[in-house]
Amino acid sequence: MNMHKYEKIWIYFGSATLLFFLIVVGVSAFYMGSKPPSCAVTLDPERVREHALFEEPGLKQIGDNEYQLTIVASAFNYDVGTDDKVVQIPKGATVHISSTTTDVIHGFEIAGTNVNMMLEPGYISTYTNTFKNAGTYTLVCNEYCGVGHHLMSATIEVVE
Amino acid sequence: MNKAVKSLPNGDSKLVMAHMYVAFTALLVGATMGLIQTLERSGAITLPAGISYYQILTVHGVVLGLVLTTFFILGFMLASQSKTTGGFNKTERTIAWIGYWMMLVGTLSAATMILLNEATVLFTFYAPLQAHVLFYIGLALVIVGSWLDGFVMFKRHARFRKENPGEKTPLLSFMGVVTMLMWQIASLGVAITVVFQMIPWALGWVETIDVLLSRTLFWYFGHPLVYFWLLPAYMMWYAIMPKIIGGKIFSDSLARFTFILLLLFSIPVGFHHQLTEPGIDPFWKFIQVILTMVVVIPSMMTAFSMFATFEARGRELGAKGLFGWLKKMPWKDARFLAPFIGMLFFIPGGAGGIINASNQMNQVVHNTIWVTGHFHLTVATTVMLTFFGIAYWLIPSLTGRIFTKTMNKWAIVQTILWTVGMTIMSAAMHWQGLLGGPRRSAYSEYAGNADTAAWGPYQMAQAIGGSILFLGMIVMIIIFVYLAFFAPKGEEEFPVAEPSEKAEKPSKVFENWPLWIGITCALILFAYTIPLIDIIQSAPPGAKGFKLW
Amino acid sequence: MALKLKERPVEVNGKKGQVEPEKHEDINLGGSLVSVIFLGLIIIVSWLGVWTLFIIR
Numbered sequence: 001m002n003m004h005k006y007e008k009i010w011i012y013f014g015s016a017t018l019l020f021f022l023i024v025v026g027v028s029a030f031y032m033g034s035k036p037p038s039c040a041v042t043l044d045p046e047r048v049r050e051h052a053l054f055e056e057p058g059l060k061q062i063g064d065n066e067y068q069l070t071i072v073a074s075a076f077n078y079d080v081g082t083d084d085k086v087v088q089i090p091k092g093a094t095v096h097i098s099s100t101t102t103d104v105i106h107g108f109e110i111a112g113t114n115v116n117m118m119l120e121p122g123y124i125s126t127y128t129n130t131f132k133n134a135g136t137y138t139l140v141c142n143e144y145c146g147v148g149h150h151l152m153s154a155t156i157e158v159v160e
Numbered sequence: 161m162n163k164a165v166k167s168l169p170n171g172d173s174k175l176v177m178a179h180m181y182v183a184f185t186a187l188l189v190g191a192t193m194g195l196i197q198t199l200e201r202s203g204a205i206t207l208p209a210g211i212s213y214y215q216i217l218t219v220h221g222v223v224l225g226l227v228l229t230t231f232f233i234l235g236f237m238l239a240s241q242s243k244t245t246g247g248f249n250k251t252e253r254t255i256a257w258i259g260y261w262m263m264l265v266g267t268l269s270a271a272t273m274i275l276l277n278e279a280t281v282l283f284t285f286y287a288p289l290q291a292h293v294l295f296y297i298g299l300a301l302v303i304v305g306s307w308l309d310g311f312v313m314f315k316r317h318a319r320f321r322k323e324n325p326g327e328k329t330p331l332l333s334f335m336g337v338v339t340m341l342m343w344q345i346a347s348l349g350v351a352i353t354v355v356f357q358m359i360p361w362a363l364g365w366v367e368t369i370d371v372l373l374s375r376t377l378f379w380y381f382g383h384p385l386v387y388f389w390l391l392p393a394y395m396m397w398y399a400i401m402p403k404i405i406g407g408k409i410f411s412d413s414l415a416r417f418t419f420i421l422l423l424l425f426s427i428p429v430g431f432h433h434q435l436t437e438p439g440i441d442p443f444w445k446f447i448q449v450i451l452t453m454v455v456v457i458p459s460m461m462t463a464f465s466m467f468a469t470f471e472a473r474g475r476e477l478g479a480k481g482l483f484g485w486l487k488k489m490p491w492k493d494a495r496f497l498a499p500f501i502g503m504l505f506f507i508p509g510g511a512g513g514i515i516n517a518s519n520q521m522n523q524v525v526h527n528t529i530w531v532t533g534h535f536h537l538t539v540a541t542t543v544m545l546t547f548f549g550i551a552y553w554l555i556p557s558l559t560g561r562i563f564t565k566t567m568n569k570w571a572i573v574q575t576i577l578w579t580v581g582m583t584i585m586s587a588a589m590h591w592q593g594l595l596g597g598p599r600r601s602a603y604s605e606y607a608g609n610a611d612t613a614a615w616g617p618y619q620m621a622q623a624i625g626g627s628i629l630f631l632g633m634i635v636m637i638i639i640f641v642y643l644a645f646f647a648p649k650g651e652e653e654f655p656v657a658e659p660s661e662k663a664e665k666p667s668k669v670f671e672n673w674p675l676w677i678g679i680t681c682a683l684i685l686f687a688y689t690i691p692l693i694d695i696i697q698s699a700p701p702g703a704k705g706f707k708l709w
Numbered sequence: 710m711a712l713k714l715k716e717r718p719v720e721v722n723g724k725k726g727q728v729e730p731e732k733h734e735d736i737n738l739g740g741s742l743v744s745v746i747f748l749g750l751i752i753i754v755s756w757l758g759v760w761t762l763f764i765i766r
Contacts, residue, residue, distance in 0.1 A: 136611065
């Protein structure tokens with residue numbers, strides 16, 4: 001097959017660009033540990049509340065500037081451990097987030113941050129995040145889960 | 161009055177037109193739902209009579225994403241197969257009709273369940289939301305029906321090779337076969353989850369369903385699905401567009417090579433839709449991210465071929481300078497303008513697609529309305545404008561009528577409305593998505609915080625774009641009805657481009673189907689075997705069905 | 710690229726009567742090259758834009 005020399009230049013240039021993208025995300029994921037949320041820990045979706053992690057949802061300090069945030073999602077609510085559905089997190093702290101669903105698939109997205117994962121029945125989704133900027137963030141469900149899908153939310157306040 | 165001359169044998173014309181009636185009815189219904197959605201989400205209207213946003217959204221997605229596309233594509237590909245190989249025989253036509261009726265019955269069955277609010281599960285129907293069993297049976301019928309249409313194309317292509325030994329096969333016929341091969345191999349995944357997981361579960365024969373397995377099978381199909389939309393547009397660009405501008409096919413061999421690459425690499429990439437999901441190993445996610453980047457390459461080759469086709473033709477017409485050839489293009493011909501703008505929209509569309517597939521970067525945009533903006537650039541603009549461009553000559557050439565000058569003007573108005581509407585709507589969706597606005601959500605004030613309140617203006621912009629698009633859809637429907645039933649009788653050309661005289665004969669290896677199917681399967685097995693075993697072996701207890709609407 | 714098709718032997722000075730191999734070298738495709746490179750730059754800029762967002766968030 002005969003290829004025009006300009007087309008060859010373009011294919012080399014394009015392939016090099018794609019390779020560059022892959023190297024950037026690959027190094028970031030496998031060398032610097034910034035992988036997409038992929039936790040493979042399972043549980044019985046009908047017995048979420050009996051699982052040690054989800055007995056008492058909410059924010060707990062587990063170390064020096066290190067926290068565990070556990071949230072149970074269900075149609076159409078996030079149980080974040082507080083009645084007003086507000087969680088206060090210190091800025092710059094390491095926060096290990098664990099969440100799961102008791103019914104259908106939900107989304108778990110703290111808008112304006114990189115915390116964005118799927119919650120699927122039977123699986124625990126985890127992600128470790130450091131909130132770099134103070135402010136009020138909204139946790140929203142970004143996967144359709146039923147007629148009240150758009151009513152699912154909670155507030156994350158990142159405080160100084 | 162002129163005599164009506166059809167571009168295809170009478171029976172084939174009827175078959176293709178039957179597909180087109182369904183496709184454009186779907187456009188009318190689906191785009192109307194789209195308008196209602198954007199208005200609802202702007203906060204301007206509240207839906208009456210307890211109709212939910214999500215029911216409307218399910219109609220929109222199913223009717224446009226599955227019905228319009230599938231019927232138009234199969235119709236167009238049957239037409240180009242018939243045109244380039246010399247028509248179907250009686251058996252082939254009968255099988256195609258059976259396929260058509262299966263798809264139509266399936267569509268009506270699924271649509272009835274959606275209208276009865278028994279299947280408000282959106283067009284992705286993720287378990288454990290559980291729709292009525294007739295919804296799933298309808299989907300299965302659509303898929304199996306489409307396979308029959310595919311077999312007809314395979315058979316006609318094989319018959320051409322038998323009847324013309326040693327001759328190269330027509331490019332459009334070859335591309336149709338590649339597209340349907342990809343479609344059949346890919347839709348096996350969704351057929352398996354629907355038939356073996358969802359139908360028994362919806363009937364109550366089994367109590368629970370393996371959610372992750374079902375999603376993985378769905379996305380094994382879901383990404384090739386978008387290539388099933390795109391490849392027919394590429395067919396038009398490679399093999400028809402050159403004729404419309406008066407030129408030749410830039411390279412017959414490269415076009416075939418591109419399609420083979422698309423066949424090989426468009427399937428083993430489904431994990432890039434599941435990057436933020438638990439239960440899938442990050443290593444295998446990354447492997448499929450790499451394969452996704454490989455499938456970008458044939459699209460890059462397509463981009464070059466298109467520019468080269470235009471430039472070569474422009475220079476033949478005496479164009480000077482670096483971009484003088486642009487001036488030589490037939491801008492006032494809607495058959496050219498609509499697909500050309502479609503091509504331009506694939507530039508931001510492709511850029512967005514690479515971003516979506518970039519492993520952990522997906523967290524920025526996953527399930528935000530950025531994604532909705534993305535596929536309204538790719539399928540709803542690139543693919544749809546190309547399909548509209550096809551309809552302008554295909555419909556009259558099948559009904560023995562002509563695409564009049566007046567209709568051409570309306571078609572240009574249509575193209576402009578679509579371009580402007582989609583630019584506004586899609587840009588607003590992309591920006592709102594970067595700010596975190598979720599997709600597939602009714603109007604909501606959430607917790608009343610400032611971050612979510614800032615999404616309001618973007619939703620208003622989407623309603624403006626959606627309204628312009630609605631007008632564009634109405635114009636398109638008027639053009640379709642006119643071309644199908646009222647345009648003056650005559651002969652409209654079915655444009656099929658020729659390779660240039662100097663073209664090298666495409667290598668025989670392109671027709672080595674066992675080889676290509678073999679490599680395709682090998683790549684799929686490589687990308688999916690270990691993660692699938694893992695998903696099945698370490699599966700949690702299954703999920704019961706829920707009806708939360 | 711994962712696979713390469715066997716190239717047919719290309720005869721640069723194809724004799725009369727033979728099918729000449731496909732040749733595009735004689736067509737000036739400078740505009741196409743500039744166009745696709747521009748397209749590539751759009752991809753790179755938007756990718757880096759979202760990557761930056763990912764890093765700073």
